[in-house]
Amino acid sequence: MLVEVEKQQLCMNQLIAKKIDMVKVEGVLIVNDVKPDVLSIVNTNGIVCIYKKEVMDGKLKIDGCINTYIMYLADDENGSVRSLNTAVDFTQIIDLEKCKVGMSVDENIILKSIESKIINGRKISINAMMEIAAMVYANECVDIIYSVNNQEDVQMLNETIKLNTLIGEGSNTVYAKDTVMLNEADDLAELMKVDFRIINKDSKTSYNKIVTKADAEIKMMYLTEDNRINTINAIIPIMGFVDIENITDDSMCDIKYKLKNLIIKPNSGEASNSIYVEAEIEISCLAYENKELSLIKDLYSTENDFKCKENEITIMTRRNLYTDVYRMNQEILVPEISNNKIYDISVTPNIVSTRIQGNNVSYEGDLQITFIYRNNDSLETKQVTTPLMFSMQLNNIEPTTNVITELEVRRDNFITGENGKINADIELGFIVTASDYEKINLINEIEKSEISCGDSYSMVIYFVKDGDTLWKIAKKFKTRVEDIVRLNNIEDENRIKVGQQLYIPKYVKRSVAI
Structure with missing residues (x-):
């Protein structure tokens, strides 16, 4: 028959699968009839x-696009600079054996490279490489036995563990919209280059919700009708909230911003010196809390036989968020630029390797700095690569700790000097989530039956064997640890020696036979 027990329910956020894939995205762009040859x-x-x-079962499907901006020299009399814009759609299937429908996914996608090549004057191929880091979680509520009812003869071995439990999760889609005004003298002809990033992220916990705020930073390079090239920066606020029940000020929140769609549309007519910007952004949040939990690690009865059913689960024992800043302030020599005008500078960080050493995480990679500048009567691009080495100190991490790193370019200021000397002032934000997981066995059902035949002994002389503990010995002879300790005058029940002689008393309800 089943033993009556007391249970409590906990929600666990279990990491089911993790995978990093390099994905190639290809597309072909046909030059519009109104544009000159490339x-x-x-x-x-x-x-x-x-x-x-x-x-899906056994796989993850991701649908998206790469909004692509191509600047080119036209095959015309003036060798003018023109641009092409397109969206290269992609659908990527990632095989993840343990995935099942209904699980949650957290993906981080980095555009590692993108290039375009001329097939002919009216046709261009686009090739991009993306790094997709996908993590799939199962948000599962499990019943944990913490007490046995009306069983005076039951001996329990308890273990206290610290873990992170999931309070809840939620998401919301918000829109950041604005009309960006250009200089009054600029009559917009074409958008040539667009950069987008989300900065200044912040959040506050309110009653059953997370209030979030951030900024969308958009940098646009454009061509005017009188063939001038200019750039403009815009900051658009991102405000939103995510509903999660039972969240408190002490809850830990893992908030992600994901760009779902981006519309950059030049206005026409009287507003032709302005650009409409609309970013569709998904804000998602996982909320956790730290708990101490007393688990029944093992149990037995001195009067009955117990048969326990167990299941293995993976728990998150620790989840911490760390932030640090990498700063670079150095002079870069780009002789090709000399004293020419620079129209645009962009910074792309690239992490090549991550190593855990003691309480430090060491990163190696590079910073790719791309300059677009005027050379005589045309535009040219120059890419400079500088090494990136950085180390962060994290508390109590292990080689098995799951470390997820996100990079943010928070500042990229450049001061141009003479003869191609450029002072670069760059600040990168390192946002690191460190999680530890542990597999444990949970007793979820206890069945008891009468002992088939009782032992007639009143006391046993036992010699300790390798691997023995007082708990194992007491369980074997269906007696109690405290009675063995008392009878043998043991000072520390956690310290017994192999070969040590012990007197094992037979347990009798309300008394001990000696």
């Missing part, structure tokens, strides 16, 4: 948008 490519950049993600 003579050479000046620059190509892209912005990744994720429309939809779906966890």
Whole structure:
């Protein structure tokens, strides 16, 4: 028959699968009839948008696009600079054996490279490489036995563990919209390059919700009708909230911002010196709390036989968020630029390796700095790569700790000097989530039956064997640890020696036979 027990329910956020894939995205762009032929490519950049993600049995499906901006020299009499814009759609299937429908996914997509090549004057191929880091979680509520009812003869071995439990999760889609005004003298002809990033992230816990705020920073390079090239920066506030029940000020919140769609549209008519910007952004949040939990590690009865059913689960024992800042302030020599005008500078960080050493995480990679500048009567691109080495101190991490790192370019200021000397002032934000997981066995059902035949002994002389503990010995002879300790005058029940002689008394209800 089943033993009556007391249970409590905990929600666990279990990491089911983790995978990093390098994905190639290809597309072909046909030059619009109103645009001149392409003579050479000046620059190509892209912005990744994720429309939809779906966890299926054994795989993860991601649908999205790369908004692509191509600057080129036209094959015309003036060798003018023109641009092409397109969205390269992609659907990527990632095989993840343990995934099942209904699980949650957290993906981090980095556009590692994008380039365009001329097939002919009216046709361009686009090739991009993306790094997709996907983590799939199962948010599962489990019943944990913490007490046995009306069983005076039951001996329990308890263990206290610290773990992070999931309070809840939620998401919301918000829109950051604005009309960006250009200089009064600028009559917009074409958008040539667009950069987008989310900065200044902040949040506050309110009653059953997370209030979030951030800024969308958009940098646009454009061509005017009188063939001038200018750039403009815009900051658009992102405000939103995510509903999660039972959240408190002490809750830990893992907040993600994901760009779903981006509309950059030049206005026409009287507003032709302005650009409409609309960013569709998904804000998602996982809320956790720290708990101490007393688990029944083992149990037995001195009067009955117990048969326990167990299941293995993976728990998150610790989840911490760390932030640090990498700063670079150095002079870069780019002799090709000399004293020419620079139209645009962009910074792309690239992490090549991550190593855990003691309480430190060491990163190695590089910073790719791309300059677009005027050379005589045309535009050219120059890329400079500088090494990136950085170390962060984290508390109590292990080689098995799951470390997820996100990088943010928080500042990229450049001062141009003479003869191609450029002072670079760059600040990167390192946001690191460190999680530890542990597999434990949970007793979820106890069945008891009468002892088939009782032992007639009143006391046993036992010699300790390798691997023995007082708990194991007491369980074997269906007696109690405290009675063995008392009878043998043991000072520390956690210290017994192999070969040590012990007197094992038979347990009798309300008394001990000696």
